[in-house]
Amino acid sequence: MEEFRCHTLTCRCGHRPTASLPKHAAIAYLNVEHRVTKRGITDIVKNFFNLYMALGSTCNIACRVSEACQPVAEQIRSYVANTFNFNIDETSWKNKAKRIYLWSFVGTVCVFFHIDNSRGxxxxxxxxxxxxxxxxxxxxxxxxxxxxxxxxxxxxxAHLIRKFKALKQNRGSPDSYIFSKNMHKESGRLFTYRHAYLETDDCSRERLYQATTLIRARMKKYCKQYCDSEDKAGRTRARRTLKKWPHLFAFSFFQAEGVVNDYADSNFP
Structure with a gap:
């Protein structure tokens, strides 16, 4: 893999000339970083570099750059697979009218992207x-x-709050409205403490856990109260929230002494 560094030097006359990138590096940069179409790249190369390039040549250059990046991509994948925590999401991606999926693995210092036919x-x-x-x-x-x-x-x-807001705005029944309104309000209180924890140097995760105990207890109470509601949407959301309860508050449990072991206990408030 080649790395190009374009140095800028100061001349005695005061000018600061900068070296130019090789043309094939510019082509890869336009294609990957700025998502310029293959036909657009040939047009840019023609007008800026006075070179006539076939559409197939831009594809070949992109393939060569992709192959050169494979060792670095594997290092990033290995790092993500061995890190302590990261976020994942997947979204649909089209290739020649065929639906495939773009997976994003977001770590603390890097992001790994993977395109796959499967979403499983x-x-x-x-x-x-x-x-x-x-x-x-x-x-x-x-x-x-x-x-x-x-x-x-x-x-x-973000997904959970969006669902509570949608349930509230739908106003399907008094039960679903009151349940979603209370859960949304408690979510706001929860993240007020979360942001205070992030912005205060002397606030430990242990203190965050203790400060949010009553908030979590009220949220669990609301879920239990409405898990047998006659309103289907409210009942489903309450039951799903209870089912996933141990996975809602990992951010307040881990790295807090004496609290970590409670994570797997679905009875904690």
Whole structure:
């Protein structure tokens, strides 16, 4: 793999000339970083470099750059698979009208992207190995539960809050409205403490856990209160929240002395 460094030097006359990138490096940069189309690249190369390039040549250059990046990509994948915690998400991706999936593994210092035909848990096994020891942050998609069934997880609160808000705005019944309104309000209180923890140097995770005990207890009470509601939407959301309860508060449990072992106990408040 080649790395190009374009030095800038100061001349005695005061000018600061900068070396130019090789043309094939510019082509790869336009294609990958700025998502310029193949036809757009040939047009840029023609107008800026006075070179006539076939469309197939841009594809060949992209393939060569991709092959050169493979060792680095494998290092990033290995790092992600051995880190303590990271977030995962997947989204649909089209290739020649065929639906495939783009997976994102977001670590603390790097991000690993993987394109696959599958959206199932076998992709997670391929990237992370058969078992993962750390904490996975994700939405409630079944592939993560299937792969990390007995592992430590943190469900995405952005997804959860969105569902509570949708339930509230739908106003399907008094039960669903009151349940979602209370859960949404307690979520706001929870993250007020979370942000205070992040912004205060002397606030430990242990203190965060203790400060949010009553909030978590009230949220569990609401879920239990409405898990047998006659309103189907409210009942389903209450039951699913209770079912995933141990995975809702990993951010307040881990690295807190004397609290970590309670994570697997679904009875904790």
């Amino acid at each position: 848990s076998k992709v997670l096994k391929k990237i992370l190995g058969p078992l993962f020891d750390g904490i996975i942050g994700s939405d409630d998609y079944s592939a993560y539960s299937a792969y990390h069934k007995n592992g430590k997880r943190q469900l995405c609160w």
